């Protein structure tokens with residue numbers, strides 16, 4: 127199937143994207159709406175033949191039964207023997223979801239209620255620190271216990287009416303030092319967010335925060351909460367059970383902000399807005415479950431990505447939100463997509479038969495335009511771009527900013543597709559008064575190859591509900607890609623080796639152990655660090 131798609135790509139590569147618009151209403155045909163959002167994939171080289179083949183691939187690879195198995199609580203994370211049920215965390219209507227013969231929904235909903243009761247107590251001042259009402263919340267976590275909440279809290283800034291929210295993730299002491307500086311320990315709540323409660327970065331930062339608080343107040347543990355699947359470890363750390371919010375191992379770290387790991391989001395925006403966020407995700411879940419593959423937004427987003435990466439061979443994709451508050455969305459997607467699908471072994475242990483990935487990166491527009499878009503427009507390697515933009519902003523009084531933002535977003539996808547040929551560039555130079563060889567030389571620098579693919583996702587307004595829809599859309603995209611590739615998107619063994627070696631290297635770095643036996647480069651780096659440390 128991949129071979130047939132690649133052959134088709136080879137046969138049609140010479141047809142410019144623009145020419146495809148001559149065949150009927152391509153904008154209509156190559157776009158899909160769901161949950162009030164529009165996904166336009168018409169500015170790509172995918173034609174009807176390619177789309178049909180990709181949809182066939184999705185069907186043959188069993189996307190629909192796999193999807194149903196995930197929602198039903200089957201243990202599709204086979205390498206860890208776990209169900210994959212982040213969707214249960216936003217199953218607000220509470221229809222039964224069975225794991226090992228037991229309905230998990232009563233527990234999910236009662237934890238959500240407990241989170242809300244606690245969050246409202248903090249927000250109202252019913253729960254206080256030793257110095258009074260909580261003014262600041264510090265979420266200590268990393269990876270999935272950090273990136274989702276950081277991204278969402280920033281995205282929902284207009285809805286903040288709770289305490290200030292801060293995030294510490296890096297083991298680099300600079301992160302916690304810079305965050306705690308200026309905070310009052312007597313009015314700060316520390317949340318230790320860790321699925322396993324063993325992650326070295328998080329446990330080290332948590333201990334530092336406890337020591338910082340212990341210097342100022344008599345009972346620091348009273349101002350700690352924990353979000354974890356490991357309740358015995360949270361109590362060993364000294365956190366009282368009423369401030370421990372547990373979840374089950376069927377919630378993957380990078381899919382966990384819908385449950386307790388989202389407590390910092392709830393503290394910032396309140397229970398009602400948090401539930402709206404869950405509702406949005408649930409709406410997308412329903413669309414994903416019910417829509418035909420050919421009308422299914424997550425499926426089409428996945429297939430467009432696979433067209434670009436697996437078929438056209440483009441190694442990266444840029445995610446470019448024209449929404450400043452989605453500043454951390456690309457970083458969040460990096461973990462979601464690259465930790466999920468950056469694998470080289472299929473579910474049965476055999477090697478994958480095509481490339482996996484791709485590298486996901488990005489920054490909000492218009493900032494990116496003044497940084498790396500040069501390469502996107504004129505570099506030698508096409509970068510498929512995924513633009514995101516809202517129809518409305520939260521700043522109606524600054525409508526002219528928003529109009530410019532929209533114009534810039536649309537201009538970029540247009541420029542990527544149209545490009546500028548040599549004749550046009552020469553005309554420009556002629557108009558600037560150049561002639562002869564100098565005209566040709568200068569014109570060459572002003573040529574844009576064009577025919578570069580992009581997609582655009584338009585949503586009404588970045589509300590909590592829409593944010594939920596957006597994130598769920600990308601989660602399901604990753605799932606579909608994983609199923610088609612035949613890999614397990616829900617484990618992450620690739621992060622283990624570095625952790626093991628770091629533990630062994632720690633005494634070497636401090637000088638308690640010798641670097642003997644290490645490779646030459648590592649020995650020399652250790653020597654330099656020690657000599658200059």
Ligand code: F6P
Pocket residue numbers: 268269270271319320321322323324325328379380465618621
């Ligand atoms: O990076 C590996 C990883 O296990 C991620 O998958 C996870 O989100 C992160 O570490 C943090 O893990 P924990 O929540 O257990 O501290």
